[in-house]
Amino acid sequence: QVQLVQSGAEVKKPGASVKVSCKASGYTFTSYDINWVRQATGQGLEWMGWMNPNSGNTGYAQKFQGRVTMTRNTSISTAYMELSSLRSEDTAVYYCAVAVVVAALRANWFDPWGQGTLVTVSS
Amino acid sequence: DIQMTQSPSSLSASVGDRVTITCRASQSISSYLNWYQQKPGKAPKLLIYAASSLQSGVPSRFSGSGSGTDFTLTISSLQPEDFATYYCQQSYSTPFGFGPGTKVDIK
Numbered sequence: 156q157v158q159l160v161q162s163g164a165e166v167k168k169p170g171a172s173v174k175v176s177c178k179a180s181g182y183t184f185t186s187y188d189i190n191w192v193r194q195a196t197g198q199g200l201e202w203m204g205w206m207n208p209n210s211g212n213t214g215y216a217q218k219f220q221g222r223v224t225m226t227r228n229t230s231i232s233t234a235y236m237e238l239s240s241l242r243s244e245d246t247a248v249y250y251c252a253v254a255v256v257v258a259a260l261r262a263n264w265f266d267p268w269g270q271g272t273l274v275t276v277s278s
Numbered sequence: 279d280i281q282m283t284q285s286p287s288s289l290s291a292s293v294g295d296r297v298t299i300t301c302r303a304s305q306s307i308s309s310y311l312n313w314y315q316q317k318p319g320k321a322p323k324l325l326i327y328a329a330s331s332l333q334s335g336v337p338s339r340f341s342g343s344g345s346g347t348d349f350t351l352t353i354s355s356l357q358p359e360d361f362a363t364y365y366c367q368q369s370y371s372t373p374f375g376f377g378p379g380t381k382v383d384i385k
Contacts, residue, residue, distance in 0.1 A: 190374070192322075200314075200322065200365055200376040216373045217279075250321055262328035263369045264312045268321035 157181040159251050159269035166275045172239040175272045177251035184232035185209040188254040190265055191225065191236045193247040201247075205254060206234060241276045248273050280304050280368050284377035290385040297353040299380045301366035306346045310370035313342055313351045316379075317362045325364075326351065356382070 162176040177189060191203040204215035206225035213225045224237045234251055249272045252265035281304035291297050301311065309329040314322035324333045326342035329349055339354040353360055361384055366377040 192376075199379045200316075200367075202372075202374045202376065205372070214372055255327075257328075260328050260331070261309060262331070263310070264324055264327040265314075265322075265367070266324040266327075266333065268323075271321055 157253065157267055159253065159267060161249075161251060161269040161272045164273040164275070166277065167241050169242055169276055169278055171241050171276075172237060173241060173274050174235055174237040175249050175251075175274070177234040177236070177269050179232045179234070179253070182253075184227075185229055188256075189225070189227070189234040190252050190254050191223075192250045192252060192265075192268075194250070194271075195244075195247040198247075203236070203249075208234060238274075241274075243276050246274065246276045279373055280307060280371065280375060282366055282368055282375050282377040284364075284366060284380050286380060287378065288381040288383065290383055291356050292385045293356055293358055295356045295385075297356050297360075297382060299351045299364055299366075299382075301344075301349040301351070301377050303347045303349075303368055303370075307368045307370035309345050310368055311342075311344065311349045312367045312369060313340075314365045314367065314376075315360075315362045316365065322365065353382075 158180050160178045185208045188205045190205045206213045208227045227234045252268040256263040283302045285300050311329045313326040316322040330342045341352045343350050363379045363381045365379050
């Protein structure tokens with residue numbers, strides 16, 4: 156079955172960087188974009204950006220421009236999200252998700268999602 | 279950027295109740311609207327895509343409707359496993375924003 160498995164929880168100090176991995180299985184990794192979404196404790200879902208695993212092309216939310224980098228290693232079907240200059244407000248669970256696009260339905264959606272990676276930023 | 283709003287922000291309901299959640303976009307998004315269910319400590323789960331298409335494996339008591347700017351998620355007969363938070367998401371253009379969520383809890 157299609158599955159995304161993310162790396163484990165991280166604790167970082169303010170100013171540091173974190174790199175979260177997302178390993179895909181059960182489908183052709185290069186066929187679908189990977190999106191990243193984060194969720195602070197008790198808060199809603201915040202879209203961060205997308206990456207095309209085939210081309211490596213990316214698109215980031217304005218809020219994260221200059222601080223986020225999304226990359227991939229196609230040989231191991233793994234996507235990465237690196238966030239730099241961490242601050243306490245970046246403490247959140249970070250999710251990767253497969254973006255399915257069906258042009259004939261004029262639709263695209265996220266499914267499945269990874270299990271989430273908790274990143275804690277604390278001095 | 280397209281802004282998404284949801285109402286209500288929370289509701290209390292009983293098993294067997296019919297529940298309706300509304301989502302509104304700040305501009306027309308055609309049918310590029312998805313609904314997700316999230317339970318505590320879990321990743322969001324896709325329920326409805328393209329405004330009204332039921333994701334495979336999702337119970338038929340869930341349904342979606344709407345187009346343009348106004349959308350609705352309906353649970354025809356609330357079950358114990360449906361107590362969760364529900365998010366709408368626009369996938370018309372980036373940034374693919376989410377609504378603030380609607381928490382459904384037990385009355």
